[in-house]
Amino acid sequence: MVDIEPPHGRPDVRPAVMADVARLAGVSHTTVSRVINGHPAVRDHTRERVLKAMESLAYRPNVAARALVTGRTRLLGVISMDTAFYGPVSVLTAVERSARDAGYAVSIVHLPDLTARALGEAADFLTGQAVAGIVAIIPHIATMNALTHVPDVPIVAVEGCSGTIPTAAVDQYLGARQAVEHLLALGHETVAHIAGPADWYEAPERERGWRDALEAAARPVPPVERGDWTAKSGYAATGRLLARPGLTALFAGNDLMALGALLALHEAGVPVPGEVSVVGFDDAPESAYFTPPLTTVRQDFAEIGRQGLALLLEQLEGRAPGHRHVSTVPTLTVRASTAPPGAAAREGRRA
Amino acid sequence: MVDIEPPHGRPDVRPAVMADVARLAGVSHTTVSRVINGHPAVRDHTRERVLKAMESLAYRPNVAARALVTGRTRLLGVISMDTAFYGPVSVLTAVERSARDAGYAVSIVHLPDLTARALGEAADFLTGQAVAGIVAIIPHIATMNALTHVPDVPIVAVEGCSGTIPTAAVDQYLGARQAVEHLLALGHETVAHIAGPADWYEAPERERGWRDALEAAARPVPPVERGDWTAKSGYAATGRLLARPGLTALFAGNDLMALGALLALHEAGVPVPGEVSVVGFDDAPESAYFTPPLTTVRQDFAEIGRQGLALLLEQLEGRAPGHRHVSTVPTLTVRASTAPPGAAAREGRRA
DNA sequence: ACATTAAGAGCACTCTTTATC
DNA sequence: TGATAAAGAGTGCTCTTAATG
Numbered sequence: 001m002v003d004i005e006p007p008h009g010r011p012d013v014r015p016a017v018m019a020d021v022a023r024l025a026g027v028s029h030t031t032v033s034r035v036i037n038g039h040p041a042v043r044d045h046t047r048e049r050v051l052k053a054m055e056s057l058a059y060r061p062n063v064a065a066r067a068l069v070t071g072r073t074r075l076l077g078v079i080s081m082d083t084a085f086y087g088p089v090s091v092l093t094a095v096e097r098s099a100r101d102a103g104y105a106v107s108i109v110h111l112p113d114l115t116a117r118a119l120g121e122a123a124d125f126l127t128g129q130a131v132a133g134i135v136a137i138i139p140h141i142a143t144m145n146a147l148t149h150v151p152d153v154p155i156v157a158v159e160g161c162s163g164t165i166p167t168a169a170v171d172q173y174l175g176a177r178q179a180v181e182h183l184l185a186l187g188h189e190t191v192a193h194i195a196g197p198a199d200w201y202e203a204p205e206r207e208r209g210w211r212d213a214l215e216a217a218a219r220p221v222p223p224v225e226r227g228d229w230t231a232k233s234g235y236a237a238t239g240r241l242l243a244r245p246g247l248t249a250l251f252a253g254n255d256l257m258a259l260g261a262l263l264a265l266h267e268a269g270v271p272v273p274g275e276v277s278v279v280g281f282d283d284a285p286e287s288a289y290f291t292p293p294l295t296t297v298r299q300d301f302a303e304i305g306r307q308g309l310a311l312l313l314e315q316l317e318g319r320a321p322g323h324r325h326v327s328t329v330p331t332l333t334v335r336a337s338t339a340p341p342g343a344a345a346r347e348g349r350r351a
Numbered sequence: 352m353v354d355i356e357p358p359h360g361r362p363d364v365r366p367a368v369m370a371d372v373a374r375l376a377g378v379s380h381t382t383v384s385r386v387i388n389g390h391p392a393v394r395d396h397t398r399e400r401v402l403k404a405m406e407s408l409a410y411r412p413n414v415a416a417r418a419l420v421t422g423r424t425r426l427l428g429v430i431s432m433d434t435a436f437y438g439p440v441s442v443l444t445a446v447e448r449s450a451r452d453a454g455y456a457v458s459i460v461h462l463p464d465l466t467a468r469a470l471g472e473a474a475d476f477l478t479g480q481a482v483a484g485i486v487a488i489i490p491h492i493a494t495m496n497a498l499t500h501v502p503d504v505p506i507v508a509v510e511g512c513s514g515t516i517p518t519a520a521v522d523q524y525l526g527a528r529q530a531v532e533h534l535l536a537l538g539h540e541t542v543a544h545i546a547g548p549a550d551w552y553e554a555p556e557r558e559r560g561w562r563d564a565l566e567a568a569a570r571p572v573p574p575v576e577r578g579d580w581t582a583k584s585g586y587a588a589t590g591r592l593l594a595r596p597g598l599t600a601l602f603a604g605n606d607l608m609a610l611g612a613l614l615a616l617h618e619a620g621v622p623v624p625g626e627v628s629v630v631g632f633d634d635a636p637e638s639a640y641f642t643p644p645l646t647t648v649r650q651d652f653a654e655i656g657r658q659g660l661a662l663l664l665e666q667l668e669g670r671a672p673g674h675r676h677v678s679t680v681p682t683l684t685v686r687a688s689t690a691p692p693g694a695a696a697r698e699g700r701r702a
Numbered sequence: 703a704c705a706t707t708a709a710g711a712g713c714a715c716t717c718t719t720t721a722t723c
Numbered sequence: 724t725g726a727t728a729a730a731g732a733g734t735g736c737t738c739t740t741a742a743t744g
Contacts, residue, residue, distance in 0.1 A: 017735055028708045033737060041706055060479055064424070065735035067415035069713050075458075075480075082444055084636070089435045093461050097433075105458050105480050107426075109451065110444050128411055129426075129456050231640035259640050266642045285435070289582035289610050291617045291642045368714055379729045384716060392727055416714035420734050 016057035025053035036061060067130065076312070077126030077134040077153075078108045079119070085229065086255075086284040087301050088137050091158050094305025095135050102313055107131060111138070116146035123150040133312045136160060139201040154315035158308035159301070161201040166315070166324040168307035172202045175297040175330035176209025179251050179279045181217075182295070182332055186277065187340045188249035190219045194237040194261065195226050196253035203253060206281060210251055227257045234260025242268050247276055248341040255280035255287045255296055262290055262337070273339035283333050293335035303328055367408035376404035387412060418481065427663070428477030428485040428504075429459045430470070436580065437606075437635040438652050439488050442509050445656025446486050453664055458482060462489070467497035474501040484663045487511060490552040505666035509659030510652070512552040517666070517675040519658035523553045526648040526681035527560025530602050530630045532568075533646070533683055537628065538691045539600035541570045545588040545612065546577050547604035554604060557632060561602055578608045585611025593619050598627055599692040606631035606638045606647055613641055613688070624690035634684050644686035654679055 022029040027046060034042050035050040042050075053059075067073045076099050080092055096106045107129055109122040119138070126134055133154040138144050144160050157167040183191045193210045196203035207224060214221045225240055227233030234257025241247055242264065252258035258280030265272050272278055272292055280287060283298035307326045373380040378397060385393050386401040393401075404410070418424045427450050431443055447457045458480055460473040470489070477485055484505040489495050495511050508518040534542045544561045547554035558575060565572045576591055578584030585608025592598055593615065603609035609631030616623050623629055623643055631638060634649035658677045 019735080029736080030708060030710095030738085031706090034707090037737080043706065046706080062419065062735050063479065063481055064415045064418035065713090066737075067713095068413070068419050068715080068735080069737045071713080073415070082448075084437050084440045084444070086435050089440050093433055093435070096459055096461055097463070100460065100476065105476070106460075107456050107458050108447055109457075110447055112448070125451065125456070128414065130414055231637045235640055256637055256640075259637055263640050263642050263644070286582045286607055286610055286637075289586055289607075289614050291614050293614070370714080380715080381717085381729060381731095382727090385728090388716080394727065397727080413714050416734085417716075418734095419714080419736085420716045422734080 016059045017062065018059075020057055021050065021053045021059050024057060025049045073130045073132055074104050075129060075131045076104045076106050076309075077123075077129065077131035078106055078137065079122045079126070079134060080108060080110055080137045081114070081140070082110045082112060087159060087282060087299065088139075090301035091137050091305040091308075094302040095137070095158065095309050098306045098309040102309070104132070111143070114138075114140045114143045116143065119143050119146045120149075123147070123153075127151075127153055133316050135308055135312055136165075141199050141201055144201070154312060156308050156312045156315070158304055159201070166311045166326075168304045168311055168326040169201075169328070170299040170301075170304055170330050171327045172205035172330075173209040173212075175281060175299070175332075176206040176251070177213045178330070178332040179281065179297050180210050180213035182334065183249040183251065183277060183279060183338065184213070184217050184219065186249075186338060188277065189246075189341070190214060190222060191249040191251050192222050192241050192244075192247055193224050194234055194241070194250065194252045194257050195224045196257075197226065197228050200229075202281075206253055227253060227260075229254055229256055231256045231260035231263075233257060235264045236260070238264035242270070249277045249279075249338075251279045251281075253281060255282045255284050255290075255294060258287075258294055258296065258337075259290055262292075262294075266291070273337050274343050277338040277341070279338060288335060290337070292337050295335045295338040296333055297330045298333050299330050300328055367410045368413065369410075371408055372401065372404045372410050375408060376400045424481045424483055425455050426480060426482045427455045427457050427660075428474075428480065428482035429457055429488065430473045430477070430485060431459060431461055431488045432465070432491070433461045433463060438510060438633060438650065439490075441652035442488050442656040442659075445653040446488070446509065446660050449657045449660040453660070455483070462494070465489075465491045465494045467494065470494050470497045471500075474498070474504075478502075478504055484667050486659055486663055487516075492550050492552055495552070505663060507659050507663045507666070509655055510552070517662045517677075519655045519662055519677040520552075520679070521650040521652075521655055521681050522678045523556035523681075524560040524563075526632060526650070526683075527557040527602070528564045529681070529683040530632065530648050531561050531564035533685065534600040534602065534628060534630060534689065535564070535568050535570070537600075537689060539628065540597075540692070541565060541573060542600040542602050543573050543592050543595075543598055544575050545585055545592070545601065545603045545608050546575045547608075548577065548579050551580075553632075557604055578604060578611075580605055580607055582607045582611035582614075584608060586615045587611070589615035593621070600628045600630075600689075602630045602632075604632060606633045606635045606641075606645060609638075609645055609647065609688075610641055613643075613645075617642070624688050625694050628689040628692070630689060639686060641688070643688050646686045646689040647684055648681045649684050650681050651679055 018029045018032050022032045032050050035047050099106045111118045136157045139160045148164050155165050157165045180191050195207045225237040227237045238261040252261050258278050261278055270276050280294045280296035283296045287294040287296050369380045369383050373383045383401050386398050450457045462469045487508045490511045499515050506516050508516045531542050546558045576588035578588045589612040603612050609629050612629055621627050631645045631647035634647045638645040638647050
């Protein structure tokens with residue numbers, strides 16, 4: 001037996017390969033491969049010897065070799081945006097978790113900006129990595145539309161929209177209606193709305209829900225103020241809203257803009273919910289600790305992340321996707337930022 | 352010329368391989384390889400023919416084949432936690448961006464819990480993917496220590512700590528001192544502290560900074576209240592703080608706990624900053640829109656993300672890392688939540 | 703003839719070695 | 724001889740085909 005060793009012998013740390021396992025187990029590399037892939041034509045006794053050999057050599061299959069020969073990887077791509085917003089972040093986490101549970105690794109790319117070019121580059125990068133599929137977490141309409149052109153890789157959208165791509169999302173319209181109906185049920189004559197940017201998927205949907213709820217109750221529909229999802233924009237929009245007469249109820253497009261609204265109202269000496277009620281959208285964890293705690297619409301981001309991944313796996317495994325657009329129902333969480341109109345006056349112990 | 356085609360001829364979409372390029376360009380596969388890898392021994396004329404062929408075939412090198420033969424991948428692993436906290440999320444984004452700029456893909460794994468086992472599995476998963484290196488974004492001490500045992504892959508920690516692993520982080524101690532010194536300079540006799548969980552890297556550092564600042568000014572050091580970074584815990588801790596006499600200044604371990612504190616103070620009828628001043632830590636984007644806008648310590652998460660990646664690349668490329676622990680200086684951002692003690696009484700127009 | 707196992711041909715590249723102008 | 728190009732072995736695995744008991 002001739003063992004050629006490196007002359008000044010730190011132990012050879014080259015990772016074990018299949019041939020090493022085969023040699024140690026006294027079988028051919030083919031048999032080792034079969035054991036790894038669960039092929040039935042292996043005697044139990046043999047399988048155990050192989051398993052033991054793999055164990056003792058700490059053998060790990062080489063993913064590159066495997067990918068090369070099979071032409072497939074266990075790698076999924078995720079395209080997300082460059083924001084720390086609660087929603088996309090939660091979705092990403094859920095997608096990654098589900099993917100790994102299904103035995104896939106996740107390669108992530110953040111878009112530097114919301115252009116078709118950036119999206120194209122991201123998709124290119126991922127296909128260059130030979131990803132088996134792509135999950136897009138991009139609730140931006142124009143950017144998302146560019147995704148239609150990505151070739152040869154199954155794609156799903158989460159928290160986004162696209163006529164042609166399978167999608168998992170929360171029913172924004174329904175959430176908005178719930179928010180507005182809650183306010184109307186409290187007795188408010190109408191509800192003002194700070195909408196998100198019109199080119200984001202959620203914004204027009206929420207706006208439509210707001211409008212429909214108002215019209216269904218035959219209430220006046222005030223003009224929309226528009227923000228960009230940030231607290232800053234919510235603050236500014238509320239300033240404009242305050243210049244109008246008769247504001248008693250405000251539906252903000254998301255929790256962050258609601259936060260800005262709360263500050264603007266506070267600075268203007270307007271008690272919430274005493275004189276103005278505020279509702280948000282998202283139910284980020286901190287929204288329960290705003291001053292006052294925010295009534296808001298809860299979206300289950302983790303759930304749509306999981307659903308999106310399931311949709312992708314359906315495509316990857318060739319199962320016919322039953323329904324290509326999955327939608328989740330949001331729930332209204334009532335907290336301290338909403339009350340009947342004029343509550344301040346009636347209570348008489350505020351301001 | 353015999354072209355064997357699939358019988359009912361949708362065009363063959365098999366991606367082009369190097370041999371196809373070589374054939375089209377009329378050179379050998381070796382030459383194509385050289386062009387791809389920037390080898391000098393290729394005539395300009397030849398190089399151009401090859402480039403043109405690659406272009407017209409939309410050729411993309413096969414990463415698996417490449418990884419197989421070179422034994423290296425352009426893949427980096429990131430281990431993060433399962434939270435939507437602003438800090439880790441921002442770091443992750445910056446790391447990914449920097450990695451991609453350096454030509455690396457990023458595979459991410461979120462820890463389901465903060466145990467050594469979960470960490471081990473995550474690291475295992477990543478080494479199984481043959482990552483070239485790992486970035487750990489885990490500011491949890493015990494978990495992080497388990498990382499020392501990961502074999503054979505260069506590792507760096509960002510926003511974490513470890514005696515043995517190269518680290519990029521913000522100087523927490525300094526930030527805490529700045530916060531407390533700001534409060535003392537305003538005239539507060541002492542400063543209460545809501546610390547983060549003791550097993551997280553940042554918490555003891557901030558606590559130490561707080562204590563040292565107080566002691567350096569010969570002030571009494573009140574007992575610490577402890578939270579878990581959430582707004583909820585900040586709210587609860589502030590409740591306990593309010594039971595003590597003489598609270599005028601509060602240094603919360605992070606912005607979220609400060610948010611909870613703000614709510615607790617508001618509900619207790621304590622004006623901020625009129626009767627109590629509050630300082631946070633992190634400077635998340637929304638903190639500027641708390642009620643009132645929060646004075647806080649700004650950490651440049653993106654910067655430490657970039658630095659962490661740079662540290663990793665140094666290891667990967669064999670450059671001797673000059674300094675293995677990189678530290679960034681945070682800056683105090685003063686907003687409306689801090690004022691001299693007794694400001695409410697002096698101003699006389701509040702509550 | 704059947705359940706197991708082995709042999710060997712790729713897979714798409716890189717890189718060393720050899721040939722050519 | 725030196726610049727440029729080609730040949731060919733090797734990378735670790737899967738899978739089809741052939742051999743074995």
